[in-house]
Amino acid sequence: MMTDFFLKLRQAGIPVTLTEFLTLLEALSQRVTAHSIEEFYYLARATLVKDERYYDRFDQVFGSHFQGLETLFDEIIGARVPLEWLHKLAELTLSEEDKQWIESLGGWEKLMETFAKRLTEQEGRHQGGNKWIGTAGTSPYGAYGYNPEGIRIGQETSRHRRAVKVWDRREFRNLDDTLELGTRNIKIALRRLRRFAREGAARELDLDDTIRSTARNAGWLELKMVPERHNAVKVLLFLDVGGSMDDHVRVCEELFSAARGEFKHLEYFYFHNMVYEGLWKDNRRRYTEKTATLSVLNTFGHDYKLILVGDATMSPYEITYPGGSVEHFNPEAGDVWLSRLLTAWPHAIWLNPQPQNRWSYIPSIQMVRELMGERMFPLTLEGLEQGIRALQRAR
Amino acid sequence: MSESRFRGTDRYVATDDLMMAVNAAVTLGRPLLVKGEPGTGKTQLAEEVALALNRPFLQWHIKSTTKAQQGLYEYDAVSRLRDSQLGDARVHDIGNYIVKGKLWEAFTTEIQPVLLIDEIDKADIEFPNDLLHELDRMEFFVYETRQVVKARHRPIIIITSNNEKELPDAFLRRCFFHYIRFPDKETMERIVNVHYPNLKKRLLSEALEAFFEIRDVPGLKKRPSTSELLDWIKLLVAEDIPPEALRGDQRKLIPPLYGALLKNEQDVHLFERLLFMSRRKKD
Numbered sequence: 001m002m003t004d005f006f007l008k009l010r011q012a013g014i015p016v017t018l019t020e021f022l023t024l025l026e027a028l029s030q031r032v033t034a035h036s037i038e039e040f041y042y043l044a045r046a047t048l049v050k051d052e053r054y055y056d057r058f059d060q061v062f063g064s065h066f067q068g069l070e071t072l073f074d075e076i077i078g079a080r081v082p083l084e085w086l087h088k089l090a091e092l093t094l095s096e097e098d099k100q101w102i103e104s105l106g107g108w109e110k111l112m113e114t115f116a117k118r119l120t121e122q123e124g125r126h127q128g129g130n131k132w133i134g135t136a137g138t139s140p141y142g143a144y145g146y147n148p149e150g151i152r153i154g155q156e157t158s159r160h161r162r163a164v165k166v167w168d169r170r171e172f173r174n175l176d177d178t179l180e181l182g183t184r185n186i187k188i189a190l191r192r193l194r195r196f197a198r199e200g201a202a203r204e205l206d207l208d209d210t211i212r213s214t215a216r217n218a219g220w221l222e223l224k225m226v227p228e229r230h231n232a233v234k235v236l237l238f239l240d241v242g243g244s245m246d247d248h249v250r251v252c253e254e255l256f257s258a259a260r261g262e263f264k265h266l267e268y269f270y271f272h273n274m275v276y277e278g279l280w281k282d283n284r285r286r287y288t289e290k291t292a293t294l295s296v297l298n299t300f301g302h303d304y305k306l307i308l309v310g311d312a313t314m315s316p317y318e319i320t321y322p323g324g325s326v327e328h329f330n331p332e333a334g335d336v337w338l339s340r341l342l343t344a345w346p347h348a349i350w351l352n353p354q355p356q357n358r359w360s361y362i363p364s365i366q367m368v369r370e371l372m373g374e375r376m377f378p379l380t381l382e383g384l385e386q387g388i389r390a391l392q393r394a395r
Numbered sequence: 396m397s398e399s400r401f402r403g404t405d406r407y408v409a410t411d412d413l414m415m416a417v418n419a420a421v422t423l424g425r426p427l428l429v430k431g432e433p434g435t436g437k438t439q440l441a442e443e444v445a446l447a448l449n450r451p452f453l454q455w456h457i458k459s460t461t462k463a464q465q466g467l468y469e470y471d472a473v474s475r476l477r478d479s480q481l482g483d484a485r486v487h488d489i490g491n492y493i494v495k496g497k498l499w500e501a502f503t504t505e506i507q508p509v510l511l512i513d514e515i516d517k518a519d520i521e522f523p524n525d526l527l528h529e530l531d532r533m534e535f536f537v538y539e540t541r542q543v544v545k546a547r548h549r550p551i552i553i554i555t556s557n558n559e560k561e562l563p564d565a566f567l568r569r570c571f572f573h574y575i576r577f578p579d580k581e582t583m584e585r586i587v588n589v590h591y592p593n594l595k596k597r598l599l600s601e602a603l604e605a606f607f608e609i610r611d612v613p614g615l616k617k618r619p620s621t622s623e624l625l626d627w628i629k630l631l632v633a634e635d636i637p638p639e640a641l642r643g644d645q646r647k648l649i650p651p652l653y654g655a656l657l658k659n660e661q662d663v664h665l666f667e668r669l670l671f672m673s674r675r676k677k678d
Contacts, residue, residue, distance in 0.1 A: 027419050049572060051567075
């Protein structure tokens with residue numbers, strides 16, 4: 001029974017290790033609890049869960065395991081609708097008139113409301129058609145279909161990628177800094193970042209080394225200096241989210257998570273495709289809680305190093321024209337804003353998750369690269385290393 | 396067994412899950428990592444555990460410059476150099492210049508002590524990793540004197556973190572973990588009662604009402620916490636504010652002595668604006 005519980009926790013995505021599980025067993029054998037289920041629950045939680053973010057998941061797994069309720073797992077994984085309903089089975093294209101007709105269906109609020117209602121009404125898998133939740137239909141709820149105000153469920157990538165306007169507004173994911181640094185790749189990247197966090201002028205007396213050198217020098221005093229021990233590097237991280245960045249969510253999460261652990265002075269902001277007058281810190285509230293780029297410019301000093309992460313894959317209008325943004329009307333063009341950023345923070349690089357051999361085929365990448373003064377690097381280990389070297393170079 | 400169980404003290408209200416976590420950590424001799432909002436009594440916990448279990452209490456405050464080695468021992472080379480110039484006889488024994496750190500102290504006390512490692516997230520990222528072996532084995536090696544310092548008893552170690560940095564997984568694996576949740580209304584009442592046993596019932600309920608109302612204001616930069624509530628109540632009692640002044644519907648202004656609760660002028664502005672708007676709605 002215990003082993004099953006352990007496995008279920010892992011399945012639910014809680015990073016539990018064998019050591020912790022053994023600790024729990026040890027605690028049980030030492031009779032820390034008085035054999036009540038509540039005490040056992042507290043004990044198990046203190047032993048197995050090391051982050052309050054997982055408390056909720058843990059509670060659900062615990063509940064389901066110890067009361068025989070199996071079905072709560074849906075909620076844990078976050079998909080209330082079974083994913084196989086939404087598997088891509090057919091495609092659909094609509095004419096302009098159809099699009100306009102669908103647009104008239106009502107606002108966002110109403111959609112969510114009906115969505116909840118529909119979910120309770122619906123009982124089976126559905127495909128096509130225009131009411132139920134499923135795939136390839138024109139109902140506003142579902143995936144792989146077309147509806148300008150649709151709610152997308154369980155579809156990983158955007159399909160109308162190159163359209164100048166993004167039609168369906170979806171819930172953007174927050175980059176999850178909780179992601180484990182599992183891959184060896186990112187650990188190496190972490191080391192690279194760390195090295196650049198440790199450098200500075202040698203100003204502090206290194207007592208140990210001075211003594212050692214003096215002794216080696218037969219008593220002649222030899223002073224040794226070391227750089228002050230600090231993580232003084234200040235980093236501003238601007239991340240592109242949503243749209244074409246969906247393909248790169250994983251690698252960005254890993255980078256973000258590594259950076260969060262590494263720098264004391266790390267500030268991050270999100271943008272979409274291109275930086276304009278507003279940035280945001282929380283994707284769920286991106287429409288209500290925007291930070292003015294101007295105030296960001298004024299808040300952080302020149303000594304911050306700027307790292308932009310984005311695929312720079314967009315329509316050229318988004319860079320060069322006022323009002324070119326896919327999401328809102330921007331009074332000033334993206335390139336104006338980008339050059340402002342570069343003036344404020346001369347140490348800047350752009351990390352691009354797109355494979356480098358594709359860059360030359362996408363005009364917008366070329367444009368951004370030019371704006372950045374060639375300081376665009378692929379989001380790979382090698383690219384990261386080059387980028388960090390470029391950041392360190394005096395300008 | 397019974398005397399080594401922590402059940403809270405007459406000054407500190409511990410919830411069931413917190414008690415369980417402390418007792419598990421005490422029984423198995425592993426560190427307990429405590430996180431939670433600022434002002435929920437993380438640091439105080441260790442003191443109270445020491446008091447309740449009647450153990451000596453040691454405190455190690457971590458700063459951004461603290462290194463793991465400082466918790467073990469430091470070799471005072473400068474005073475040895477000075478002594479050698481003065482021809483002091485002490486200079487021949489290097490042991491005279493080894494300054495014990497908090498962890499060493501904790502390892503060598505007569506009775507099992509409680510050691511608080513406060514705000515571990517303030518230190519360098521390597522800090523927790525550098526302590527892994529010491530916390531695991533409860534022993535370390537002194538290079539200068541070639542001696543191994545071993546713990547006589549595994550100290551009860553309580554570590555607090557404010558979540559400014561992620562702690563390494565290897566470190567987390569060795570700890571018990573507890574997140575101090577913000578207390579609900581009943582717990583809060585118990586906490587206030589413990590601190591001000593003679594408080595008038597009405598004042599308490601009005602104050603709590605106003606307090607939770609402020610906490611629920613969306614978008615506050617710094618939400619007031621338990622310690623701020625306690626300060627505020629202290630002020631209310633000292634100024635002899637009547638309970639009516641805290642009433643929500645009669646209140647036309649922000650609560651009296653709000654400075655104890657709101658620590659940021661933007662928050663005060665925000666709160667004033669919200670009050671203004673709600674008043675306009677009523678009129």
